[in-house]
Amino acid sequence: MQEAMISKAKALLADGTVTRVIGWKRGEFVYDVTPAVFESAQELDEGFVYDDFTAANVSKYLIKESRKEGKILCFLKPCDTYSFNQLIKEHRIIRENVYIVGIPSDGKLDAEKIKSKGITGILSAQRDGDTVKVETLYGIETLPLADAMLEKCLSCKSKKHVIYDELIGEDGEVIDSDRFDMVEKLENMTAEERFEFWRSELSKCIRCNACRNVCPACSCEKCVFDNPQSGVENKAPADSFEENMFHIIRAFHVAGRCTDCGECSRVCPQNIPLHLLNRKFIKDINSLYGEYQAGEDTTSRSPLTNYDTEDCEPKIVHERGVE
Amino acid sequence: MQVNDNKDFQPTIVAFCCNWCSYAGADLSGTNRLNYPTNVKIIRVPCSCRVNPMFILRAFQRGADGVIICGCHPGDCHYTSGNYYARRRMTLLFSMLDYLGIERDRTRVEWVSAAEGQKFAKTMNEFTEAVRKLGPNRRLEDLRCRKQ
Numbered sequence: 449m450q451e452a453m454i455s456k457a458k459a460l461l462a463d464g465t466v467t468r469v470i471g472w473k474r475g476e477f478v479y480d481v482t483p484a485v486f487e488s489a490q491e492l493d494e495g496f497v498y499d500d501f502t503a504a505n506v507s508k509y510l511i512k513e514s515r516k517e518g519k520i521l522c523f524l525k526p527c528d529t530y531s532f533n534q535l536i537k538e539h540r541i542i543r544e545n546v547y548i549v550g551i552p553s554d555g556k557l558d559a560e561k562i563k564s565k566g567i568t569g570i571l572s573a574q575r576d577g578d579t580v581k582v583e584t585l586y587g588i589e590t591l592p593l594a595d596a597m598l599e600k601c602l603s604c605k606s607k608k609h610v611i612y613d614e615l616i617g618e619d620g621e622v623i624d625s626d627r628f629d630m631v632e633k634l635e636n637m638t639a640e641e642r643f644e645f646w647r648s649e650l651s652k653c654i655r656c657n658a659c660r661n662v663c664p665a666c667s668c669e670k671c672v673f674d675n676p677q678s679g680v681e682n683k684a685p686a687d688s689f690e691e692n693m694f695h696i697i698r699a700f701h702v703a704g705r706c707t708d709c710g711e712c713s714r715v716c717p718q719n720i721p722l723h724l725l726n727r728k729f730i731k732d733i734n735s736l737y738g739e740y741q742a743g744e745d746t747t748s749r750s751p752l753t754n755y756d757t758e759d760c761e762p763k764i765v766h767e768r769g770v771e
Numbered sequence: 772m773q774v775n776d777n778k779d780f781q782p783t784i785v786a787f788c789c790n791w792c793s794y795a796g797a798d799l800s801g802t803n804r805l806n807y808p809t810n811v812k813i814i815r816v817p818c819s820c821r822v823n824p825m826f827i828l829r830a831f832q833r834g835a836d837g838v839i840i841c842g843c844h845p846g847d848c849h850y851t852s853g854n855y856y857a858r859r860r861m862t863l864l865f866s867m868l869d870y871l872g873i874e875r876d877r878t879r880v881e882w883v884s885a886a887e888g889q890k891f892a893k894t895m896n897e898f899t900e901a902v903r904k905l906g907p908n909r910r911l912e913d914l915r916c917r918k919q
């Protein structure tokens with residue numbers, strides 16, 4: 449795949465379709481693959497990487513990149529195309545300045561997850577059917593694919609590209625995923641249990657703001673959480689539920705626009721399951737206001753900038769579910 | 772759910788009231804000399820949809836024990852549709868608070884018109900009593916924001 453992508457990029461650079469390419473390059477470790485911009489065939493040969501650790505969604509970078517001189521080429525996985533579409537809808541990306549090549553994805557590996565199985569010194573990882581062979585400084589380890597794959601990929605919602613100029617490989621289908629299972633499980637706990645669950649998760653938060661910074665839906669120039677007057681712009685020096693406001697508002701601000709791309713949970717250094725907050729909003733929106741998938745199209749009205757005179761009353765929260 | 776038996780506990784209630792309806796309704800209940808608890812602190816807003824979810828969380832962080840939002844009846848919004856948007860937002864927010872394990876009875880939305888002084892007083896009495904039973908809000912308070 450990497451070779452096909454590099455030659456595609458070289459061809460588009462050579463015929464002048466694009467002047468730059470946004471892709472990924474390797475960081476210090478083999479699993480540190482971060483977005484990078486390439487401007488020549490030589491740079492591509494030297495640094496362009498696309499492998500099983502290349503999970504970063506580059507859509508958000510295109511807000512700035514599409515405002516620069518010349519057209520840019522980007523490679524989007526199916527889930528990334530939803531984010532891209534949503535940003536088009538919100539008039540954040542200049543579509544004419546981006547050339548999209550859709551690439552298939554059969555899921556990405558999660559180095560943190562592999563490490564949590566006690567495997568360190570990772571040198572490379574090779575997928576082989578349902579298993580992953582990890583080469584480390586200390587020898588070769590084999591583990592089941594599900595133990596090494598990103599959470600977001602395990603509950604993938606779609607293999608279909610919703611926007612592209614051309615595709616490498618075949619397009620896939622929308623998948624009937626089980627992504628709301630855990631939300632449902634939480635809903636069926638008692639309030640006490642839910643509170644304890646979230647307190648133990650959210651109190652791990654170090655307020656690094658990575659989840660906000662990576663989110664393609666979070667693209668405000670100025671964020672409410674940067675306001676030093678708010679009293680909540682930093683981590684609280686207490687072990688409690690005090691970061692709840694950040695998390696509730698972060699999720700609320702992207703409600704109806706969150707495409708469930710899973711980037712927030714992927715980047716969290718504390719492994720907080722942030723997707724469970726976003727999915728709660730998505731699930732509620734689906735059940736109360738009709739099925740809605742953000743990013744699926746560029747014309748529909750988002751559920752929170754819309755209403756129906758027959759909408760349910762907020763009381764409904766008091767009437768359903770477990771207390 | 773734990774019930775507070777402490778009869779002396781006086782909850783702090785923050786009521787966001789729309790200028791065009793419930794704020795006038797509160798006025799009316801005052802001129803009619805109807806009683807509602809002094810625990811209720813009214814904050815006037817131009818429309819129920821002016822209430823940012825952040826206002827509600829902020830009130831809780833700073834020590835409110837219950838927050839109620841009052842607006843015009845659906846269909847009667849001074850700005851045509853503000854309360855319809857507010858209705859969606861509050862439903863989703865309350866559902867999220869519930870999901871995080873916050874007591875449900877600490878939040879409420881009520882539609883009160885300018886002519887419903889009686890309903891205003893009754894709503895405030897009921898809501899204050901419900902929150903009083905729950906006891907002080909601990910789950911959403913924030914030590915960083917606590918007033919000395």
Ligand code: SF4
Pocket residue numbers: 652653654655656657658659660715716717718719720722
């Ligand atoms: S990425 Fe994780 S630790 Fe950092 S602010 Fe977000 S939730 Fe907190």
Ligand code: SF4
Pocket residue numbers: 662663664665666702705706707708709710711712713723726
């Ligand atoms: S909130 Fe998380 S899952 Fe939703 S769009 Fe943002 S990064 Fe993606």
